[in-house]
Amino acid sequence: MKFYTDIHVHTISSGHAYSTILENITFAEKAGLKIVGFADHSDALPGGAHLFHFSNLKIIPRKINDLIILRGMETNIMDYEGNIDATEDFVLKGLDYVIASFHPPCINFCEDKSKITKGLVGAMHNPWVKVIGHPGDNRYPFDAEEVVKASKQTGVILEINDASFKPTSVRPGVKENLIEVLKYCNKYDMPIMANTDAHICWEVGEFSSSITFLEEINFPKELILNLYPEKLLDVLGISI
Numbered sequence: 483m484k485f486y487t488d489i490h491v492h493t494i495s496s497g498h499a500y501s502t503i504l505e506n507i508t509f510a511e512k513a514g515l516k517i518v519g520f521a522d523h524s525d526a527l528p529g530g531a532h533l534f535h536f537s538n539l540k541i542i543p544r545k546i547n548d549l550i551i552l553r554g555m556e557t558n559i560m561d562y563e564g565n566i567d568a569t570e571d572f573v574l575k576g577l578d579y580v581i582a583s584f585h586p587p588c589i590n591f592c593e594d595k596s597k598i599t600k601g602l603v604g605a606m607h608n609p610w611v612k613v614i615g616h617p618g619d620n621r622y623p624f625d626a627e628e629v630v631k632a633s634k635q636t637g638v639i640l641e642i643n644d645a646s647f648k649p650t651s652v653r654p655g656v657k658e659n660l661i662e663v664l665k666y667c668n669k670y671d672m673p674i675m676a677n678t679d680a681h682i683c684w685e686v687g688e689f690s691s692s693i694t695f696l697e698e699i700n701f702p703k704e705l706i707l708n709l710y711p712e713k714l715l716d717v718l719g720i721s722i
């Protein structure tokens with residue numbers, strides 16, 4: 483399998499990532515991507531980018547050589563109602579997509595599955611949110627079937643986060659939890675997308691862990707958006 487899209491990429495503007503837009507684009511092209519999307523952290527995460535960073539993303543060309551550039555933001559789910567830290571419509575409307583994720587210290591770890599499920603489902607009902615970032619972390623456990631049903635209902639895509647599979651990852655239990663999530667995605671015919679969550683340019687488009695994982699569990703190719711760049715744009719409601 484060859485993946486053509488990676489829309490969860492961080493730049494130096496995230497505060498704890500180390501590459502520029504140009505460096506990331508160079509590696510996206512090398513990896514043979516057709517679409518790359520920048521989704522720096524929003525500002526409730528210490529070091530995250532100021533709102534003006536996101537409102538000015540429009541100056542980045544839509545296409546560089548043959549590579550389509552998308553404009554995103556990785557927001558923080560702040561509570562168990564699913565509120566996120568970006569509420570300013572004038573900024574959000576200029577973006578192609580918003581990712582919503584649980585990050586310490588924006589929200590405490592919680593063993594109560596029903597609270598986390600409620601938080602995720604709440605975030606999925608936010609009309610700006612299009613992707614749930616790195617679900618499946620044991621520190622934020624949820625009811626897989628409820629969350630996949632909400633994904634089907636809202637059209638919000640659940641992410642397979644390549645960084646979460648790495649030995650350096652701080653997220654425990656991801657593989658086991660994602661097997662459960664993907665079982666229901668298969669059952670409810672709901673597509674997913676893999677992203678690298680690259681924090682340095684060498685990681686952009688480097689999907690070997692996700693590909694191995696998806697092949698191991700025999701996940702249907704037609705539900706993997708990375709294989710169909712046009713379909714990914716369509717699902718996100720983006721026309722270039």
Ligand SMILES: [Zn+2]
Pocket residue numbers: 492496498523681
């Ligand atoms: Zn980060």
Ligand SMILES: [Zn+2]
Pocket residue numbers: 556583585615616
């Ligand atoms: Zn994240």
